[in-house]
Amino acid sequence: xxxxxxxxxxxxxxxxxxxxxxxxxxxxxxxxxxxxxxxxxxxxxxxxxxxxxxxxxxxxxxxxxxxxxxxxxxxxxxxxxxxxxxxxxxxxxxxxxxxxxxxxxxxxxxxxxxxxxxxxxxxxxxxxxxxxxxxxxxxxxxxxxxxxxxxxxxxxxxxxxxxxxxxxxxxxxxxxxxxxxxxxxxxxxxxxxxxxxxxxxxxxxxxxxxxxxxxxxxxxxxxxxxxxxxxxxxxxxxxxxxxxxxxxxxxxxxxxxxxxxxxxxxxxxxxxxxxxxxxxxxxxxxxxxxxxxxxxxxxxxxxxxxxxxxxxxxxxxxxxxxxxxxxxxxxxxxxxxxxxxxxxxxxxxxxxxxxxxxxxxxxxxxxxxxxxxxxxxxxxxxxxxxxxxxxxxxxxxxxxxxxx
Numbered sequence: 368x369x370x371x372x373x374x375x376x377x378x379x380x381x382x383x384x385x386x387x388x389x390x391x392x393x394x395x396x397x398x399x400x401x402x403x404x405x406x407x408x409x410x411x412x413x414x415x416x417x418x419x420x421x422x423x424x425x426x427x428x429x430x431x432x433x434x435x436x437x438x439x440x441x442x443x444x445x446x447x448x449x450x451x452x453x454x455x456x457x458x459x460x461x462x463x464x465x466x467x468x469x470x471x472x473x474x475x476x477x478x479x480x481x482x483x484x485x486x487x488x489x490x491x492x493x494x495x496x497x498x499x500x501x502x503x504x505x506x507x508x509x510x511x512x513x514x515x516x517x518x519x520x521x522x523x524x525x526x527x528x529x530x531x532x533x534x535x536x537x538x539x540x541x542x543x544x545x546x547x548x549x550x551x552x553x554x555x556x557x558x559x560x561x562x563x564x565x566x567x568x569x570x571x572x573x574x575x576x577x578x579x580x581x582x583x584x585x586x587x588x589x590x591x592x593x594x595x596x597x598x599x600x601x602x603x604x605x606x607x608x609x610x611x612x613x614x615x616x617x618x619x620x621x622x623x624x625x626x627x628x629x630x631x632x633x634x635x636x637x638x639x640x641x642x643x644x645x646x647x648x649x650x651x652x653x654x655x656x657x658x659x660x661x662x663x664x665x666x667x668x669x670x671x672x673x674x675x676x677x678x679x680x681x682x683x684x685x686x687x688x689x690x691x692x693x694x695x696x697x698x699x700x701x702x703x704x705x706x707x708x709x710x711x712x713x714x715x716x717x718x719x720x721x722x723x724x725x726x727x728x729x730x731x732x733x734x735x736x737x738x739x740x741x742x743x744x745x746x747x748x749x750x751x752x753x754x755x756x757x758x759x760x761x762x763x764x765x766x767x768x769x770x771x
Contacts, residue, residue: 385704386726391715400427401744403721411719415749417739418722422587422695423667424744425617425657434656438649446645458651465655466622469585469593469662470608474630477622477651479643481582481611484621485510486517487639488609489549489578493518495636496545502536502575504528504550504561511549511580527554530565537573546575552595553583556730556738558696560595567604576606586615587668587695592661616661618654620646670743671695674750678741681754687761690736697739698725699757707735710760718756 381387392406393416401416401424425431438458447453459477466475478484489511493499500521503511515522523540526532533548540546548570553560563579570577581594589597594610596602607629612620623633634640661667675695682689682699690698701707707724714720722737730736741750 384727385708386728388726391721391723393721395426397427397432400424401742401749405715405721407715410715410721414715414719414721415745415752416721417741417745417753418737419740419742420583420614421617422615422740422742423617423661423671424742425586425615425661425667428617428657428660430660431617431653431657435649435653438652442648444649445647448644449642450645451641453645456645456648456651458648458655459645462651462655462658463622465658466610467624469591469658470597470610470624471593471602472608472624473627475622475624476630476634476640477620477646478640479620479646481609481613481621482510482513483639483643484609484611484623485580486514487637488607488623488633489514489547490517490639491633491637492547492576492578493520493522495632496520496547498541498543499545499547500540501547501549502533506554506557507549507551508555508580508582511551515549528559528561530562530569533566534569534572537569537575540573542574546570546573547578548575549578549580551580551583552588553581553694553696555583555696556698556725556736557690558692558694558698559690560693563595563599563601567601571604577604578607578609579605580609582609582611582614582621583694583696585610586658586661587671590665591663592658592668612650612654612657616654616657618657619650620654667743671741674741674743674745677747678739678745678750678753681750682757685754685758685761687754687757695740697741698736699739701735701737702733704732704735706764707737710764711737713760714756718752720753720756 394404396404402413403416405412405414463475463477493501500523501515502523502525503515505524505527523536525536550561550566567577584594586592588595596605607623607625609623612618678697688700704726707726711722711724725738726735
């Protein structure tokens with residue numbers, strides 16, 4: 368059989384639909400973020416990055432970089448294997464203690480990414496707890512969905528951010544079945560935030576375990592960066608808080624936090640932990656430095672919020688439609704995959720603005736968008752340049768303006 372022809376046919380369909388993804392070849396440079404060097408032939412040599420999940424530019428923070436360099440000099444570049452085989456580095460232990468403290472939990476467990484931590488934890492909980500049922504918010508991340516799929520237990524989907532629907536779904540289940548309510552704090556594509564307290568109250572009413580994904584909130588919300596659950600004083604009522612080290616903390620890795628028994632349970636049974644190489648000690652050291660810094664420094668968060676507010680206000684003044692939400696994520700709605708790709712390409716080529724189009728299957732068809740994430744190092748001039756460029760392209764591409 369001609370397998371390459373089969374591959375090509377499906378790729379051609381993806382291109383025809385406007386959903387084929389093209390990666391920009393960029394080189395981050397210390398001291399210049401959000402600037403980056405572009406290696407694409409049809410883009411300026413230097414561009415401004417507007418869609419990074421390094422939300423607070425901690426990947427360039429001097430303290431974080433020095434911690435990684437010191438650990439490389441002390442320990443080398445790799446972990447040497449799984450923690451079971453090669454042993455647990457002291458940097459892993461220290462980082463897990465830092466994370467447990469961040470969320471006010473007894474313990475934490477590291478993974479190689481936020482995707483893996485969700486996949487491993489949810490699949491293990493669902494498969495190892497007899498007759499378990501996982502109740503999933505309708506817009507949960509792909510990593511959570513994948514974990515539930517591998518759990519092979521009963522799954523119930525409840526309407527997005529709807530505690531009343533969750534209550535009805537929980538009430539319909541057997542009283543003695545272990546129930547796990549899985550949801551997020553900040554949803555990364557629309558930027559909305561869950562009604563966390565109401566969801567927790569419904570879960571507690573039915574004796575369900577709460578599983579909260581805080582990946583787009585840790586570092587950014589709460590007085591110490593513990594996420595929306597810390598900001599709202601609810602962390603102690605949540606059984607498992609999952610997060611990432613690869614976004615606001617500017618490093619790499621994922622984690623879960625909870626009771627000693629819970630974390631030991633996942634450590635002992637999750638294949639996604641047992642059989643994968645551990646994070647390099649240098650990455651763990653850098654992540655610990657980043658978390659410790661943001662526990663005591665609020666300046667990065669405050670400056671980011673100022674720049675988010677400025678961009679929203681300027682978009683409103685020009686009538687450029689964006690989803691109204693309380694988070695740091697600003698989705699500018701295009702609602703057409705071809706135009707979304709076209710605008711992103713022109714922004715890169717003619718204006719030196721890099722933003723990745725968000726198309727299906729990441730978002731439903733007809734909701735295509737450009738997702739902007741202003742950071743503390745985006746200047747007012749950067750914001751003006753972006754809004755001016757969008758205003759020109761809005762007219763050229765005949766996209767409807769927001770109605771005042």
